[in-house]
Amino acid sequence: EASTPEVRYKREILKLSWRLVLTVQEQAQESSRTQSHVSGETGGGESKASGFTVPGQSVIRPFHEDFMDQFFKYCPDLKNKFPSNYTLVSKMIQSFVSSAIEAKNLGKLGVKFAKGHTKYTLTDDHFQGFASALVDTIQSRLGKFGTIELIKIWRATTEGIIKVYLIQYQ
Numbered sequence: 001e002a003s004t005p006e007v008r009y010k011r012e013i014l015k016l017s018w019r020l021v022l023t024v025q026e027q028a029q030e031s032s033r034t035q036s037h038v039s040g041e042t043g044g045g046e047s048k049a050s051g052f053t054v055p056g057q058s059v060i061r062p063f064h065e066d067f068m069d070q071f072f073k074y075c076p077d078l079k080n081k082f083p084s085n086y087t088l089v090s091k092m093i094q095s096f097v098s099s100a101i102e103a104k105n106l107g108k109l110g111v112k113f114a115k116g117h118t119k120y121t122l123t124d125d126h127f128q129g130f131a132s133a134l135v136d137t138i139q140s141r142l143g144k145f146g147t148i149e150l151i152k153i154w155r156a157t158t159e160g161i162i163k164v165y166l167i168q169y170q
Contacts, residue, residue: 010153014101017150021063021141022094064090067137074129081120097134100161110168117169127166131158 064086072079082089096113103109135154139146 010157011101013150013153014157017138017142017145017154018097018101020145021138024063024141062090063094063137063141066140067093067133070133070136071129074133075126078120078126093134101157106161106164107168110165113165114168122169124166127162127169131155131162134158 067090068082068086099109100106135151135158138154139151142150
């Protein structure tokens, strides 16, 4: 199945849209650094005002701020298990998504993920919350480029990834 035109198309559209999300991330980070430098901040705290503006949208905050807000809506019980600075978490999530999109064998990636998360008591709801928060964040960052069809592809892909990872986790 991995070589069918439909599968190749979906993988390419995921890669392209993920690159767009990461481009928005890079611009938000640069804007945040510039604002911190100009205002004399040292970068110690999370600023809800950090970000930049995309035409037709409000201020875009760094990926980790949007993702964690979404994730904690679905999984508020996990909030105290995360560090107060989500920057490292953001990098891990971005690496995870990039790897999952490229992966030929999600099982191997799932084993690695499961080993790193066994110390947490995660439930099916936590996995579903992660998938939903990721799609919600991607959709908001893509703006008008996040078509219904593209978001359906992202939703199906994240649900498939989470299904495989949940099996490896248990």
